[in-house]
Amino acid sequence: MIGAGARVSRRGLVVAAAVGVVGGCSGGEGSAKKKNAPARPVPGVAERAQAARDSGGLVTRYDAAIAAHPTLAGRLAPLRAEVAQHVQAFGGKVAAPPTGSTPTPTPTPPPTTPPDSPAQTLTALAAAERELADRRAKVLLTVPGDLARLLASAAAAGAGHVVLxxxxPKPA
Known part of the structure; x- marks a missing residue:
């Protein structure tokens, strides 16, 4: 602490101001390195794109399951609609399907062939949802906060889909 009797000379003030100005204006070594350094990828961009592709692939699996087993359409349509919303939330594009009622992601991954029985199809979809939810949970700690929250939400929805x-089914 400066005592009450201590005085600062004009010369001291001028030197302190000059040091501050010169220090603030110089580029230093960091500026030269930043100009010549390759651009670093923006954190989370690749993970967001992968999440959109993963959700798009899952929508395709739901579409194939509904096409192969129309009796499951009422049960699968709401889950498929949520996964289509995940595609959009992750920045993917969703186009109108050929049938017109439910959106399909674009570009569409190669079609998958669901199992022969409806029960096996439900089991396969549950396994795909579980695997994707687990992968998303592992990525959470490596991405920025907003994307981590979105991935956590999608993973939680996927876990809910597994339960459903x-x-x-309840008897009618």
Whole structure:
């Protein structure tokens, strides 16, 4: 602490101001390195794109399951619609499907062939949802906050889908 009797000379003030100005204006070594350094990828961009592709692939699996087993359409349509919303939330494009009622992501991954029985199809969809939810949970700590929250939300929805897909249907 400066005592009450201590005085600062004009010369001291001028030197302090000059040091501050010169220090603030110089580029230093960091500026030269930044200009010549390759651009670093923006954190989370690749992960967001991968999440959109993953959700798009899952929508395709739902579409194939509904096409192969129309009796499952009522049960699978709401889950498929949520996954299509994930595609959009991750920045993917969703186009109108050929049938017109539910959106399909673009570009569409290669079609998958669902199992022969509806029960096996539900089990396969549940396994795909579980695997994707687990992968998303592992990525959470490596991405920026907003994307981590979005991935966590999609992973939680996927875990909920697993429960719904594994549930025995109630008799009508």
């Amino acid at each position: 897909l594994n549930a025995k």
